[in-house]
Amino acid sequence: MDWLDPLVLARWQFGLTTIYHYLFVPLTIGMALAAAIFQTMWVRTARVEYLHLTRFFGKIFLINFAMGVVTGIVQEFQFGMNWSDYSRFVGDVFGAPLAFEGLFAFFLEATFIGLWIFGWDKLPPKLHLLSIWGVAVGSILSAYFIIAANAFMQNPVGYEYNPVTNRAELVDFAALLLNPVALAAFPHTIFGALMFAAGVIISVSAWHLARGQHTETMRISLRFGLWSMIVSTVGVVISGDQLGLAMYATQPMKMAAAEATFDTVCGKDASFSLFTLGTPDGSSELFSIRVPYLLSLLSTHSLDGCVHGINDLNAQYAVEFADTGLTNFAPVLWITYWAFRWMIGLGMLHAFIAVVGLWVTRRGARREPAAWMWKIAIWSYPLALGANIVGWVFTEMGRQPWIVFSLMTTQDGVSPGVEAYHVLISLVAFTAVYAALAVVEIALIVRAAQKGPDTTEKPDEAAQLPSVVY
Template identity: 55%
Template sequence: MDALDLARWQFAVTTVYHFLFVPITIGLSALVAVLQTAWVRTGKEHYLRATKFWGKLFLINFAMGVVTGIVQEFQFGMNWSEYSRFVGDVFGAPLAIEGLLAFFLESTFLGLWIFGWDRLPKKAHLASIWLASIGTILSAYFILAANSWMQHPVGYRINPATNRAELTDIVAVLTNSTTLVAFPHTIAAAFLTAGVLMLCVCGWHLMRGNEIGVFRPSLRLALWTIVISGAAVAISGDVMGRVMTEQQPMKMAAAEALYETSQPASFSLFSIGPLDGSAETFGLRVPHALSFLATADPNGKVEGINDIQREYEQRFGPGDYTPYVPATYWSFRLMIGLGMISVLLGVLGLWLTRRGRMPRGKLFWRAAVWSVSLPLLANSFGWIFTEMGRQPWTVFGVLKTSNSVSPTVGIGSVVTSLAVFTLLYGALAVVELFLLLRYAKAGPPELPVHDPDAESETEDRPLAFAY
């Protein structure tokens, strides 16, 4: 391996690791807000206990996401200085807005929520968690706008004097068509992830008969979240597939390992073979499915890798413009398959818990506990597909990955930092799992007899302590 390969590995490790925490933070913040809203509206104690329980798990995950996110941003200056120099004027704009607007909104109101128990009026305290949740969603939007510009660059020009990309239209960057389809898809996946995490913890406790009054409402909330967000993931993913085919046809062809242009094109569910277009030992296909996914027409034409390669050579010059097909092929299928299994489990759970019922035996509960890894892996494979399918470009059609790496960073430096980050992230993973398991197994907190949160609003006391 050379410095470029190692730098790519390092960025992949830090990005995939960071994104384990991001969807949980986005989804769980909103679910905590929903539970607290239910408590404010009904005054029922089990909603308050559920709010504090899930809120603690959310805060542990949020802290880990902040730490790993900061480290990720250092990568641009460390190993990808040529990329930062070339696109910093454009790429930095949405990231700056995210930091100055969305993250400050999120962190400020999250601080009020953490320290506002017993000090803020009920509705003001409730508003703080909703605003913190909105902040997490806004953060996702601006970061996705930056990433979408790499997939489909708009609103810029190349300055011939400095050979840098310069921002000309921030509105075009923020309303990029890629952003508009990637954002709902990512947010829906985040809610799916948070719902499955909630299902996992509820399953562990309900299998043991613990705190049924608290965990059954949480279970139903988790199941509905999984099913609704799963439907949103499927719909937005369908739209995203067509946008991707229009903007990056090579990525769609690589996702299918489709080397020759086909009309209609079938979708490969499973394949045994080298995936290099030479042969296929065994394949299971759905007729017309790829044509519909790519063009919305079951008889539509889908370009193959070979034709696109020739087109790109004429457009961009000599070179290999084909991504690593085995990675794109399998990551695309694992993303879809693992997500679908999560949704099917949610549908099954809703059926088994209808009209006050509870699943009999331990089979469903065990499946619920082990399902926590499904959406996390699906998210990871989704990002692997998105980023590797764009190769050999860092910014599609503008800047190649080979021209983005820092020219003065040698193999020794990258190996050292990669080893340090891997060990550090391994240690953080142990800490994260220890804290999550400890507090998840502990269950919801008991409320003191005179807990101000459980007392009436009509009690004759100063407003700041009335709740």
């Protein structure tokens, strides 16, 4: 690999900025929903603890939302800077869901955020509650439009190719929005976001409870976070099963790479590998630990189904896509293989911690959790975030060498004439700025989290509090 190749640098830049931006996306979605639920409970029960939790986690949400907006803007600039051929090819299709995301979902979200921040002393309680639900719904709608755009890259639908302009042109917006990959990926992504938000709530609550601070309030949020983690994990598993079916139907090479399956296998031989070692050239398997039938079940919902292998798919694609000049259509196997397993492993580990947490904090427990248990809970928050990130790494790296599956290779999407040093300079600059922003973000959230909720506030005083408390 030539590290001064504009294509390599452009891919690194887009990958790093995307992953960095995605650090904020799941927490924004999940924390908006958590704040909406806490405020709903306050309006329904008038319990002051729910008001404290609404204010507290709402502040963390707002800090994270602001940083997500800042980092998200950079993403769109890169389409014109480093990926102009890709933008020219799919702009007519890709632009439609992005426009809806910006003009509809994002503005809906931003408008309701303004009403929520400045409406505490101006709006009736139920109308003010509606504003935070508007924020939560807007963030989820925003996610759907982005996922629909990404799904076109995984499974192109709703378009016609114009040979005169050499562009994909949108002809069916409904087909684009109802892409089977988008319908499967959307709930999987949302439940994953809720897992991360639940993990943050668990960690913050455990930090205060370990120090005996705000115990009445933090016990409520801890139990909420633990149950949210379990419920969202169940959602991730169910939606992930459906996404696996959609992935195998549309991108069999990605499934083969995820399982390091080199030759087509059926039935008992279509096994799920827990661990695999392959040859250095990635053409065959040397050693593996496998569960019989499981890969067939995951891919086809049948014990006797067949799963295409990498070598067979390469031979098929070499003929079908001979005009690309490629001979290897498999992604980097060690990345897709281990990203798939880290995604599952990290998520399941966090869910296991939540189950244990519910048990040791149950009503009537004979003893308080030990100090080491609190430490595990406090430091568990990166698990669900890591599962989210490596899940997207798997999704995007598993699509390679295509930037739009079966239509355009990644090497054909990069901007022509862009010098490597131009991309390198912007890559270094973005990395430096994002590193600085990360320090600011972490410092602000840690400071807000450690300060804890303002327990001096009473329900009948909520409407009198100035909005600048945020």
